[in-house]
Amino acid sequence: MTEIVNLSNIYKSFGAVQALIDFNLSINEGEIVGLMGDNGAGKSTLLKILAGNFLPTSGNINFNGEDVVFNNPKDARKAGVEVVYQDLALCDHLTAAKNIYLSREAKRFGFLLDHKKMNETSQKLLDELNSSARPGDVVTGMSGGQRQAIAIARTRLSEPKIVLMDEPTAAVSVAQVPVILDYIRSLKKQNHSVLLISHRLPDIMEVCDRIAVMRLGEKVCDKNKSDCNPEEITGLITGAIKSA
Numbered sequence: 001m002t003e004i005v006n007l008s009n010i011y012k013s014f015g016a017v018q019a020l021i022d023f024n025l026s027i028n029e030g031e032i033v034g035l036m037g038d039n040g041a042g043k044s045t046l047l048k049i050l051a052g053n054f055l056p057t058s059g060n061i062n063f064n065g066e067d068v069v070f071n072n073p074k075d076a077r078k079a080g081v082e083v084v085y086q087d088l089a090l091c092d093h094l095t096a097a098k099n100i101y102l103s104r105e106a107k108r109f110g111f112l113l114d115h116k117k118m119n120e121t122s123q124k125l126l127d128e129l130n131s132s133a134r135p136g137d138v139v140t141g142m143s144g145g146q147r148q149a150i151a152i153a154r155t156r157l158s159e160p161k162i163v164l165m166d167e168p169t170a171a172v173s174v175a176q177v178p179v180i181l182d183y184i185r186s187l188k189k190q191n192h193s194v195l196l197i198s199h200r201l202p203d204i205m206e207v208c209d210r211i212a213v214m215r216l217g218e219k220v221c222d223k224n225k226s227d228c229n230p231e232e233i234t235g236l237i238t239g240a241i242k243s244a
């Protein structure tokens with residue numbers, strides 16, 4: 001099995017706050033890893049390190065067999081990391097299509113923006129996600145679910161090695177949750193890996209191959225889903241169970 005990500009001995013502090021403490025995680029090609037933990041456990045910090053938003057205070061990142069330093073999100077994207085941020089990171093004053101294509105706009109003759117192509121592709125991607133968002137509409141005023149669909153659609157413009165998703169089902173309607181879970185499964189079918197951060201245990205149990213739990217910056221569990229039970233996971237998240 002090919003290992004896509006190997007994080008070893010990652011520490012991250014923000015002043016006096018130790019957000020990550022000696023964190024280790026390995027993710028294989030085509031594997032869906034669920035990452036759970038209470039508020040402030042360090043999940044988003046970990047994602048942002050892998051996405052090039054933060055440098056770790058110390059520790060090593062091996063990506064696709066090479067030791068890497070992601071100095072910025074561009075570096076990570078170039079290596080094959082696509083991200084759905086918890087806050088979605090959309091530009092409110094731009095249209096859905098412009099958000100989807102942000103920083104990789106389709107061009108004609110190498111310099112003219114190809115609005116037709118961007119609108120058509122955006123429409124197709126939004127349709128696939130069962131979203132009512134329209135490519136030409138500006139994001140201001142859109143619902144949480146529409147915004148989420150735009151952030152997810154962005155990850156479909158490339159052939160990523162891994163897609164990192166921070167709470168992709170938190171703000172969406174009941175009907176949209178299975179669509180997003182199907183999308184995650186389709187990534188696996190194409191041999192892409194997924195790191196799925198979620199507070200929703202049913203979603204994690206449904207799609208993940210492996211589940212890791214963090215508490216106060218440390219990993220307290222990392223097992224195949226078949227070896228996990230929901231009560232134990234809940235106990236690990238709250239701290240009632242120290243490790244498993």
Ligand SMILES: Nc1ncnc2c1ncn2[C@@H]1O[C@H](COP(=O)(O)OP(=O)(O)OP(=O)(O)O)[C@@H](O)[C@H]1O
Nearest residue numbers: 014017019037038039040041042043044045046086
């Ligand atoms: N940019 C930052 N500056 C200072 N402290 C930060 C920063 N980002 C995160 N932290 C701190 O690091 C710790 C971990 O935060 P993080 O956002 O990773 O948690 P989380 O597990 O994603 O929580 P949630 O479930 O609420 O999203 C928290 O104590 C948080 O206050």
Ligand SMILES: [Mg+2]
Nearest residue numbers: 043044045086
């Ligand atoms: Mg978070």
